[in-house]
Amino acid sequence: MSLEIVWQMLQRSHADVGSFRITGEEIRGPCPVHGGDNLTAWSYNARLGIWRCWTHGCQDVYGSSVSGLARALNVEVPSGVKVDIVVPNVNKLDPYARRWNLQYDHPYLQQRGWDADTCRWFEIGVVEDRHNQECVAFTVYDLDGVHVGYTKRAIRYQGSGSKWRHTDGLRTGWLLYGSQFLTDLNWLILTESPWDCLYLLRHGVRNVVATFGASLTYGQRQIVERLGIKRLVVAWDRDEAGVRAAQRLRKVWFRDLVVLTPCFEPYKDADELPSWAVSYLFEEWI
Numbered sequence: 001m002s003l004e005i006v007w008q009m010l011q012r013s014h015a016d017v018g019s020f021r022i023t024g025e026e027i028r029g030p031c032p033v034h035g036g037d038n039l040t041a042w043s044y045n046a047r048l049g050i051w052r053c054w055t056h057g058c059q060d061v062y063g064s065s066v067s068g069l070a071r072a073l074n075v076e077v078p079s080g081v082k083v084d085i086v087v088p089n090v091n092k093l094d095p096y097a098r099r100w101n102l103q104y105d106h107p108y109l110q111q112r113g114w115d116a117d118t119c120r121w122f123e124i125g126v127v128e129d130r131h132n133q134e135c136v137a138f139t140v141y142d143l144d145g146v147h148v149g150y151t152k153r154a155i156r157y158q159g160s161g162s163k164w165r166h167t168d169g170l171r172t173g174w175l176l177y178g179s180q181f182l183t184d185l186n187w188l189i190l191t192e193s194p195w196d197c198l199y200l201l202r203h204g205v206r207n208v209v210a211t212f213g214a215s216l217t218y219g220q221r222q223i224v225e226r227l228g229i230k231r232l233v234v235a236w237d238r239d240e241a242g243v244r245a246a247q248r249l250r251k252v253w254f255r256d257l258v259v260l261t262p263c264f265e266p267y268k269d270a271d272e273l274p275s276w277a278v279s280y281l282f283e284e285w286i
Ligand SMILES: [Zn+2]
Pocket: 031, 032, 033, 034, 035, 053, 054, 055, 056, 057, 058
């Protein structure tokens, strides 16, 4: 694919083309996807026809082809570019992913209001990780209802490294936590963490899933489109990142869907809401 086509896409995406350089068969510049000012963070190789973001790996989310770049920049795929069809293959992961021995009856869970029966029903429980740290593990299924692994969070999180850890190879970008509890597809409520998702489910709200963070990956967006969801309720955390990501969803990705963002203030996360507020805010979706 020629350099000119990619150059035009950069221009169309309102990237500052003045900071990009062409050398031989490569364009180099700041990453037009995540932004930033590192002038060598991003490159496109015309011979290979692929792009890379060397600092954030943005190509992993959108695909490293030219049509992946078009998706990432939210510009039309130029004519003549082969549109790649991405097929999610989470099933290939490991349909018989090893089951963990979850401890359903644990003081930490009880203290959070989760008795053993409820934990068993939702398949969450305490496990010890390889550093003998106690974690709450959440069982993850794909859209076909196949058990694919776990996501877990240390009970005594020390504030260094990532709070959430997934089992090796779990492709969270192609999964929605809680999809096994979907009852119909008229609407979908997106929350950030499995805790938020389960909290709303326990309060009788239906069709809630968690996106493993305040953003929808390319794969998760494909799932939403494929499921034929008409109304999307975004209940990500009401912090700056969550609010901004929800706006982007409404304005850029799902312009033909009804995208609602319930206002939680003064609460920040869905799982902090008192139960009266859950029924009030999600009344329509219960
Ligand atoms: Zn990037």
